Amino acid sequence: MFRNPVFIAWVVSIAAATGLASTDVRAWGPDGHRIVAEVAQRRMSEPARMEALRLLALDGETSLADVSNWADAIRDQPSHAALAGLTRPMHYMRFADASCRFEPTTTCVDGACIVGGIERYTAILADHSRSDADRAEALRFVVHFIGDVHQPLHAGYRRDRGGFSHAVKIGERETSMHGIWDYDIVGSRGIDWRDYATELVARAAGPEAVAGTPAEWAQESCRVTRDGDIYPPTERIDADYMTRMRPIVERRMLDAAQRLTRVLDAALAPRARSG
Ligand SMILES: [Zn+2]
Incomplete structure (x- = not known):
């Protein structure tokens, strides 16, 4: 989620119009991933957090938020072309009908979907016999994919490609339903992502709130796209829509963060040595 060229162009134009200077215009867009990662980092157990920071430090990184968009960024890095290609189908999945039923043999062939991505990289992260480099890479994917699976349109309709081919307008700006859910609703809150994370940390509940499997998280997202009125009757998206959907x-960001916390606590905590 949180990756859309139209949006980036819009941010550039806004930045130019308002005199805001930014060397990395994308840094503004992927706030959803940063918020999820930051909430998780603040709520993790101390041993798990120390292990995460040790793995991040191998590449000079210091926080989960800072690496939470790396899985998207590698698509533009020729040195990571093979990895980006392998993992490209792991950012989303599509459901064909209103049942939102996860069928591995049809909706996730050979693990090439977001559920497969979360399972693959969680297993690598939890395998303490793997190299630090493998586990550090897996950490980046787990942080990103658990964010993605909670963005409802990353597990939406096949017929509109998860909202990418559903065109909408905000004012005169043209975008897609997918972009609205990646960027605009989060951005409509109008606060810094760190402050947003602080608000969500204060609302985080106990461990009972984090149940489920990656397949169930995808099915929840799917049901969000079917229930209620997230597809408005007109192509116009207004402030009222943002307020209702926020x-x-x-x-979803809070659920993502709490589940990420649980996954990282389990995968990163030191194991009792055997043998
Ligand atoms: Zn993604």
């Missing part, structure tokens, strides 16, 4: 986005 609680759903915040709930």
Whole structure:
């Protein structure tokens, strides 16, 4: 999620119009991933957090938020072309009908979907016999994919490609439903992502709130796209729509963060040595 050239062009034009200077215009866009990662980092167990920071430090990184968009960024890096190609189908999945039923043999062939991505890289991260380099890479994917699977349109309709081919307008700007859910609803809150994370940390509940499997998280996202009125009757997206949808986005970011916390606590905590 949180990757859309139209949006980036829009940010550039806004930045130019308002005199804001930024060397990395994308840094503004992927706030959803940063918020999820930051909430998780603040809520992880101390041993798991120390292990995460040790793995991040191997590449000179210091926080989960800073690496939370790396899985998208490698698509533009020729040195990572093979890895980006392998993992490209792991950012999303599509459901064909209203049942939102996860069928591995049809909706996730050979693990090439977001559920497969989360399972693959969680297993590598939890395997303490793997190299630090492998586990550090897996950490980046797990942080990103657990964010993605909670963005409802990353597990939406096949017929509109998860909202990418559903055109909408905000004012005179043309975008897609997918872009609205990647960027605009989060951005409509109008606060810094760190402050947004602080708000969500304060609302985080106990371990009972984090149940489920990656397949169930994808099915939840799918049901969000079917329920309610997230597809408005007109192509115009207005402030009222943002206000109505923001609680759903915040709930999904919080669920993502709490589940990420649980996954990282389990995968990173030191194991009792055997043998
Ligand atoms: Zn992604």
